[in-house]
Amino acid sequence: MRWNHRIKMFTAIFSLVAVLTACGGGAKEATTKEPIQDAGTVATATNSSDTSTADSSAADTNAEDSADTSSTSDTTGASSEEGKIGVDSTLEELKQKYADKLGYIRVPLNDHPVRRVSEEGSKNINIANYSDAVVNMNTGIPIHSDSQRLIDDAFPFFTIVQAPEVSYVSWEEATNLERAMVKTLFISRQALLLTEDAMKNKDYTSQSFTDSMEFFKNAAEFDSMAPVAQHTYDITLTKLYDKARESWAKLAAIDPEQDEAAFAEKYTEARTEANNVMGLLNILLSTNEEERLEQTYGK
Template sequence: MMRWNHRIKMFTAIFSLAAVLTACGGGANEAATKDSAQDAGTLATATHSADTSTTETSSADTNEADAADTSSNSAATGSSSDEGKIGLDSTLQELQQKYADNLGYIRIPIKDHPVRRVSEEGSKNINIANYSDAVVNMNTGIPIHSDSQRLIDDAFPFFTTVQAPEVSYVSWEEATNLERAMVKTLFISRQALLLTEDAMKNKDYTSQTFTDSMDFFKTAAEFDSMAPVAQHTYDITLTKLYDKARDVWGKLAAIDPVQDEAAFAEMYKSARTEANNTMGLLNILLSTNEEERLEQTYGK
């Protein structure tokens, strides 16, 4: 597998902001897009934040050579009492035997508590990792976003055939957990950005849709919101881009547009850019000729 260590560049050569952040024809029709915008408002009921002060956690160091086991969206922790633990204790071998699919990806359903404290034979390290295909609250294992089949039916075509219909893509079953989670999360973020733009144009920051959009960005940016652990080399780069995007989303949500409209507008531009960069990479990684397309964009 080719390793991709090139510096992250802007994806405007692949998709313009207008192409990704405005309604498109093709596989995702306008009605479905508007209906899916309601997913940005489901965050209040889908997310249940909890206090993590009883457990000492920190971001795990990412090593591309160990991409199948760890990533920057897992947390490393030392030994602690059962009280306040995050995740269920498991060994990597147990998870591979029980939950690995025919591609070797560990996929734990939401109902089976996807956040695990994973130990490996011969190592004292314990990694807290999310093995679902959704961004979840690490304390509860509950997705921070809608996880409906309807969302998948709208979002997956949007990030594949709608953007580049001439390209061949993997199936939903073949996508990594992180790619699936990004399909859901980025589709909702796109709706939230469009709703935010409407609020800016109308100078109306009191609507429920604007409030829901800011709530989504705040939730996505929280430390407790954990994306799936990387199980493929390219997942690591996708994680880095997503982390950059959600950091800016959090900064956007922290600005009161009524008090400082100029600062809000400037941060909104950054939020669009980072979201677009992540969406562009996601489209490439979901294609069957991902290595060829990456080389065309970045060189060998």
């Protein structure tokens, strides 16, 4: 799915659920936390080095995007020991080596972003993604394009395009999860537009429709791991993203040629859940997110 070419073909924009209001300035403070992924749950995932997600992602991007991720694929795919998910690390090591000035731990995609994290004095092991992309937990490879071109289009779309009068944080100040949502939700928005176009034309055989369903399936896979929460609001964002993923899985599971009414119903649900997480993302990227959260959702 060549998002950067096809996105220009559509003018419809989903309305965000957020109430967009004027605001003041100031960057949010980072509150770096222990990874919240539960090690017991993650351990039930497949340990095979499944590259189907990476193959699909590569097919969905142009030559420029493929060049951006190919070096990551070569190095990260072999990052884990046989039978293990992630590279063993301690939380203190990650903080010392990868924490930025805001306190966010940011592991590059070409340096094994999925980590098995232990903490001194504890026997618990948490498996977490410390990159700023949604990745396959077995390979560390992004499920989506990760090019600068995507960021240049997607970040303004979720900020100043929605509400020019609002003040926003910079890309450098956004959390890993917020960055990953900017990329993933921008592509999901395009996939929903392509799906809507297929429904209007009753054409479910096009490559664009097939690619859209494949993206939704890949994003909904258990192996697709979003970045670990490192800010209080990341937890809420994760919950809304998970609801969107569930709706995408239900949509992609239906053959519209067999049951068009059921497909249309699930499409509406998928669009609603996507709008919900997009609306929250716009608020969290603003510099007065607390004020806007209260205005939109109440205390």
